Structures are given as C-alpha cells and as structure tokens.
Amino acid sequence: MNTDQFLVKSDLNLVEKAKFTWKTPSNIALVKYWGKSNPQIPKNASISFTLNNCHTITTVEFEKIEKSSEVTFELFFEGEQKEEFKPKIAEFFKRVSDYCPYIFDYKMIIHSENSFPHSSGIASSASGLSAIAMCLMSLENELSTDLPQDFINKKASFLARLGSGSASRSIEGPLVVWGQHSEIPESSDLFGVQFPFKVAPIFENYQDVILLVDKGEKQVSSTVGHNLMHNHPYAANRFQQANDNLTKITNILKEGDIKKFIHLVESEALTLHAMMLTSAPYFILMKPNTLEIINKIWEYRNTANSNVCFTLDAGANVHVLFPENEREEVLQFIDKELSKYCQKNHYICDTVGLGAAKL
Template identity: 75%
Template sequence: MDTAQFISKSNNNSVEKASFTWQTPSNIALVKYWGKSNPQIPKNASISFTLNNCHTITTIDFEKKRNSDENLKQVQIDKKVDFDLFFEGKQKDAFKPKIAEFFTRIQEYCPYIFDYKMTINSENSFPHSSGIASSASGLSAIAMCLMSLESELNPDLSAEEINKKASFLARLGSGSASRSIEGPMVVWGNHPEIAGSSDLYGVQFPYKLHSVFENYQDAILLVDKGEKQVSSTVGHNLMHEHPYAESRFTQANDNLGKMSEILQNGDIKAFVNLVESEALTLHAMMMTSNPYFILMKPNTLEIINKIWEYRNENDSNICFTLDAGANVHVLYPENEKEKVNHFIENVLSIYCQKNHYIYDSVGLGANKM
C-alpha cells in the first residue's frame, strides 16, 4: 500500500501561530465493517450515509514552540506531542490517551505536530460514546484542522489532496472517521466494484445516486445515552478469533456490491431488506464472539418490532439500522417525512431515554467554520 504519498512535503513556509475550526459529521454505515488489522485496515469494505445534524465542532489553536537546541533534542527523544484537550468547555484528560495514540500513529505523516503546542476545543451536537460514531466526527475534525495547518505550511496542496490525506489520517484514529470527510455517501475499503476505493481512505460513492436516495432522512432514537458497555475497539478485536469472521467478511463485500446496484437503480425494497440484514448481522457477530456481548437494550427490540408493524400496515419504506450501540437509526425517504415523523413522535419516542431523539438527514461532509 502506497502510504508514502501522505508524508508531509518539505517546505519553506513558517507559521508561528494559527487557529482553525472545522465542523465534521458523524456517519451511519449501511454496509458495516466489523474487524480490522493493523494499522486500521478494514477486513471488509463499508459504505455510509454522511449525516448533517450530528456533528463535532473542533477548534485547534497552534502555537509554535520556542525551543532551545537542547529542548529540540529532548522532544525528538520523547516523541510526545504537546497538547491540551477540552471537551464541551471542560478539560478532558480521560480522552487524552486516545488522542495521544492518534498523534503517535500520524507522526510519520505530520512531523510538524512536534513543533507546536496545541489546544484542542471540541463539542458534539449529540451524546458522546452512545453509538452515534462520536469518534468518527471527533477524529475527522482533528484531521481537518491538522490539514488546514499543513496547507498553510505547503500551499501547493490541492483540495483533493487535503481531503484524501485528512481521511487517511482520520482512519488512523478511528476507522469510521475516514468516512466523515466527504458526503453524501462514502465507501471505505478496497472493493472491486467501487472505482477508486482504498483501504487507506474513504472515497465518495463514484456513481450517480438514484433520486429516491437524495436527502434521505435519519431519525436517531436515543435508547441509551450512556457510555457503551463494550467499546468498538474491543469488539473489533474479538473478530480475530471469531468462528464466523471469514464468512462475514465475504458476506459484507458481497452486500456492498449489491448495495452499489441498489443505490443506482433505486430499488428501495431491496435497500430496506439489505440495510436491516446488515444491522442485525453486525449484532449477531457481537453475540457470537467469545467473550460474547449484547449492546441492544429491550427498548431497541421494541422499536424494531414497531417499525416492522408500521411498515407492513402502511406499505412504508421505513427501515432501521444500528451501529455498535443500543440506539436505533430510522431511515426513510423524504417523501415519507411527515408521516414517519408523526409515527416517531407519537409511538416510538416513548422507548427513548427521556423521549430523546434527533432528526437528521444526509449531509455533505466537513465544513470549515
């Protein structure tokens, strides 16, 4: 794999002080990836809708260090990036180890990070660690801020190069973060039927989407706003010895080929079937790993059954999907928005924690503030 293309080019530009703010979205996978190898390489390709309302806003203030020669030598020995982290206005040291590990992984590609003291301020529009891919939006926002600095250091970078490298960097922090740079639909993972696809970064779905999938709706029902009992990282690692792992990887890649055709031809009934099957298969992998675990809650199942009832009674194209958590993403075409929103407010909301749900829709990716 050609990673040399992402090593920062030498330049003569100097930036003493800078501040960049990016808003980057979460995303919801339609065909899931579950299982990876180092360094953050997916065992199967995945495809996701980029969201619009569920996002992270991150500001990074960069200040160049005034180091003596002796201090510069010590920085190279320690290989530690100097940063402070604030989440929603409060210093968040608990998050620092994950971000520090991210900086360690990207140091070869962004050596300039050792030259700066960074102050990171981040906030989410949705609950953290509850299965709405907060690491995806969070790490992609940091990656875009870093690339803003790099583009100041190297003005020759094109917008395409910036987005590609940002996706590459974000992936090294969180695999799904590679799918949060662009939109409305992104593929991550090398796949023979997706032109330009790569294990190293996400790419926009390269074919014309059928009109039925334009401005698709996603209502996120917050069944459990607490932190997950089992992290996604732990769950991914359990696929290494999973008895059904290889069959699952083959199935997922086959399903992505089918999904590509569906998205182009507009077969919404096939879309519903495949999206729900993928969601349940993801959780089946969790329930059949060793150790096994269940992230769905009783109200998750109540919602699923109510969706099935509504769909049958109303000849609707509503469907659900799940990420690695208890919350339910309710997907539906824009022409059903009024009726489905009424159903959510009057029937499904009682199964949500404190009746909390978020209306969202397909978005276009990262946005500089």
Template identity: 65%
Template sequence: MIFEKEFIINPNYQLIEKGNFEWSSPSNIALVKYWGKKDNLIPANPSISFTLNNCKTITKLLFEKKFNSTEFSFDLLFEGKPKEDFKPKISKFLERIEKYCPYIKNYHFTIDTKNTFPHSSGIASSASGMAALAMNIMSLEKLLTPEISDDFFYEKASFLARLGSGSACRSIKGSVVVWGEHEEIKESSDLFGIDFSSNIHSNFNHYQDTILLVDKGEKQVSSTVGHDLMHNHPFAEKRFSQAYHNLSTIKGVLTNGNLEDFIKIVESEALTLHAMMMTSMPYFILIKPNTLEIINKIWKFRNETKIPVCFTLDAGANVHVLYPENVRVETLQFIKDELVGYCQNGQYICDEIGFGSQKLI
C-alpha cells in the same frame, strides 16, 4: 493506487508561528458495516455509509510554535472544560500520524471540541471527532505546503482520520462514502474513504435518519474491543464475504433507487453486526429490550402502511430510523405516536444525509 508513503509531507516546508482553524465534521451511519480490523487500522471488509448533517463535532485548533520539538504538547477541552480522559486517545492518534505529519511536534495545540449529540452512546462520536481534528491538522499542513491539491487534501485528511478511528475516514467528504477496497468500485481504498455520491438515485436525496436515543450512556464494550474480537471469531470469514457481496448489491440499489432491496440489505447488515457481537468470545450484547421493541414496531408499521421505513443500528442500543423525505410527515408522526416512549427521556434526533466536513474558521 495510492500508497501510504505518498502521504508523508515534503520535508521542505517552512514553519509558521501560530494560528487557528475550526472545522465541523459529521457522524456517519454505515449501511454495510465494517467490523474487524487488520494491522494498521486496515478494515477487514469494505463498508459504505450515509454522511449525516446535524450530528457533528465542532473542533477548534489553536497552534503555537514551541522550542522543544521532542514530544507532543497539547491541551484538550471538551465543551469548554479540560477533559483528561480523552487525552490518551489523542496522544495515540498523534503518535500514529507523526510519520506523515512530523511538524506536529513543533507546535503546542489547544484542541477545543464539542458535540451536537451525546458522546459515547453509539452515534459514532469518535468518527466525527477524529475527522474534525484531522481536518484541522490538514489545514495547518496546507499552510505549510500551499502547493497540495484539494483532492490530496481530502484524501490525506481521510487517511489521517482513519488512524484515529476507522469509520472517521467516512466523515470527511461526500453524502455517501465507501471505505475499503472493492474490485467493482473504482479508486476504492483501504487507506481512506471515497465519495460515492455522484450516481445516487433521487430516491435517496435528503434521505432522513431519525435517531432514537434508547440509551445515552457509554457502551459497556467499546468498538475497539469489539473489532479485536473478530480475529478469532468462528464466523469472521463468512461475515467478511457477506459484507463484500452486500456492498456489490447495495451499490446497484443506490443507483437504481430500489427501496425494497435497500431495506433488506440495511436491516440484515444491522442484525448481522450485533450477531457478531453475540457470538464472539467473550460474547456481549449492546442492544436493549427497547431496541427490540422499536424494531418490531417498525416492521409492523411498514407491513401495514407499505411506507418504506427501515432501521439500522450502530455499535450500541440506539436505533437509526431511515426513510425517504417524501414520507417524512407520516413517519415522524409514527415515531412520535409509537416509538418515542421507548427512548430514554423521550429523546430523539432528527437528521438527514449531509455533505461532509465544513470549515468554519
């Protein structure tokens, strides 16, 4: 078991003057959902996700040594332009990781970031964004402490990313990632995500995720607020127990390739997530009428064709349509014929399982 103190950098590091890195980090879509936090961004229940490939954040970090090391110093650009309303979240992230990365106060950072998908529309932009920033910071740490291993590099990157946005820890490495302690999953941890890709059945190779953009606007209720509402939720403990059980089940399903059981768990998890939102106090609804129309169309199509297509939802109105690669042609035709009309401006994104963060520079 790894403890938090192990992520505190060896104090014998030597500062360098300046440099830059660039990383891309993907979004991810949870199959078993995490909803609810304990102290220090520890998940109330374990989760498992597919890493995406095309929906990602690309972040360039320029760093330059400065004389005043008493406070954080950074400029933030989003798609090439200053973005002041993002800065408080970055400041909070730097405050949380300072204990483990004290060198960050010795540098002025220029953070230049962009997404390949709409921000704040329920496609986990905070996950990919914080993961990309964490990868850049760990690249700097690797320069300062070249002796750290690759395994430690990725574990600490996931640990840091979690302190920015919980699900960001699942966007670091691997096609399928588990986050949260589970007695049946070796080395699983509340502190960081672990790669669970090695024993995945071939049915899930190149699994497809077509994201239907029902609503590209910002969510009415942030995920942070939603997580906090689980503290006094009347169904919280039952939900956490359900998620733990579902992770046990889907672990076997991902190994044996049973698509019928996969569909049952994934769709149930999606609906349970939104049921928690609808039954919290205050209660709220993030799905839209078109979300429900799409779900019903998917159910009808699957029942009539026996094609194993299913849906999942994140904390928003958009629908992730999941299906094996070998039914891609038929499923995309169905999406174009019957589902695109429910999307905002007819927009959707074709994605598939990816492999995690990639260094660009």
C-alpha cells in the same frame, strides 16, 4: 498500499501561531465493517451515509514551540478539560506523526463539542477525529504551498482512519466507501472515497432519525469488539458477506430498488449485532427498547405500506431511515409510537449531509 503519498515532501514555512475550526459529521454505515488489522485496515469494505446534524465542532490553536520529541496538547471537551480522553488522542498523534512531522513544532490546544451525546453509538470518534484531521490539514496547507483540495480531503481521511476507522468516512458525503472493493473505482483500505455513481432520486436527501435508547457509555468499546473478530468462528464468512453486500447495494442505490435497500440494510444491522452475540466473550449492546422499536417499525411498515427501515451502529440506539417524501408521516409515527422507548423521549432528526465544513 502506497502511504508514501501522504509524507510531507517539501520544506515547510513554519508560522508562529495558527487557529482553525472545522465542523465534521458523524456517519451511519449501511454495509458495516466489524474487524480490522493494524494499522486500522478494515477486513471488509463498508459504505455509509454522511450525516448533517450530528456533528463535532473542533477548534485547534497551534502555537510554535521549541521542537519536542513528544506531541504537546491540551484537550477541552464541551468546555472542560478531559484527561480521560487524552490517551486516545495521544495515540492518534503518535500514529500520524510520520505524516504530520510539524506537530512536534507546536503546542496544540483543542476545543471540541458534539451536537449529540458522547459515547452513545453515534460514532463520536468518527466526527471528533475527522475534525482534528481537518485542522491538521489546514495547518499543513498553510505551511506548504497550496495543496489541492482533493489531496487535502484524501489525506485527512487517511489521517482520521488512523484514529478511528469510521472517521475516514466523515470527510466527504453524502455516501462514502471505505475499503478496497472491485466495484468501486479508486477505493482503498487507506481512506474513504465518495460513492462514484449517481444514485436514484429516492435515495437523495435521505432522512435519518436517531432514537436515543441509551445515552450512556457502551459496556464494550468498539475497539474491543473489533478485536474479538480475530478468532471469531464466523469471521471469514462475514467479511465475504459484507463485500458481496457492497456489490448489491451499489446496484440498489443506482437503480432505486428501495425494497431491496430495506432488506439489505436491516440484515446488515442485525448481522453486526450477531457477530457480537457469537464472539468469545459474547456481549449484547442492544437494549429491550431497541427490540421494541424494531418490532414497531416492522409493524408500521406493513400496515402503512411505508418504506421506513432501521439500522444500528455499535450501540443500543436505532437509526430510522426513510425517503424524504415520507417525512411528515414517519415523524408523526416516531413522535407518537417510538419516542416513548427513548431516554426522556429524546431523538435527533437528521438528513444525509455533504461532509466537513470549515467555520
């Protein structure tokens, strides 16, 4: 794996001050990755829909200082200093420092806010760390000669991955593959790439309504969950299954076979949670209302002849996926039948999006 391509090779023209703001989205994996090796290398390839409304807006102010041996930064989340978030960000900066040596020349003040509840299974690390990565690349672009946009996106994905694996899939959209896979040209374990094939019309502008079953902190972090795959009795079969499913979903997306899409996406969601149920120690992130919602979706799909389906991330919340042409009927179903299983009837209407945007 060639990481040298991301090293800074030219002299940098350091500026005294700079400030950048990026809005980067969360994403929802259709084929999941669960299990990784250092440094943030996935055990299998994954593919995700980039979201639009679930996003993080991050501003990073850079102020030149005497070159330091430590990365200097302050972190504000939704207007408040968050010391408890700093260790994760400090570790991120440590991991990217070889590729962004200029961070030792600046004090950084980071202001970040989410459009959704933090740590509730909507991949807040993905959107948050991809936003910081884009701000770093904006600075690098200013300090260097003009960098090509495709290189900026590729390196941002590479950097974001070093903080959160799924963050590599939040730079572009609407479909992003992360992990080396024989069916996906240019795919890599080091960064995400846009799905390189034209998708059938039924999958364009796909809808995702996120049902907020539980807005609290997860009992088991994703990092801990990934590590439990190292000695998991079903790990090898799972990694092979996921790569096989990526081959299958590639054809499904091109051909427009929505029934096969539904079966594969729901199976992937349940398999993810099966890995949690069968790890040592085992744990459960679904809640009773998660199961109520799943059963209601199955019932509605059969009675209404609908193409609605669900997927799950590493949490209790349910992503309800459906084509745009069913939007009105499915939203009525969600409002009448599913919202009562959400905390305070809260859900978020989203669609697939195009990735990071500079503000």
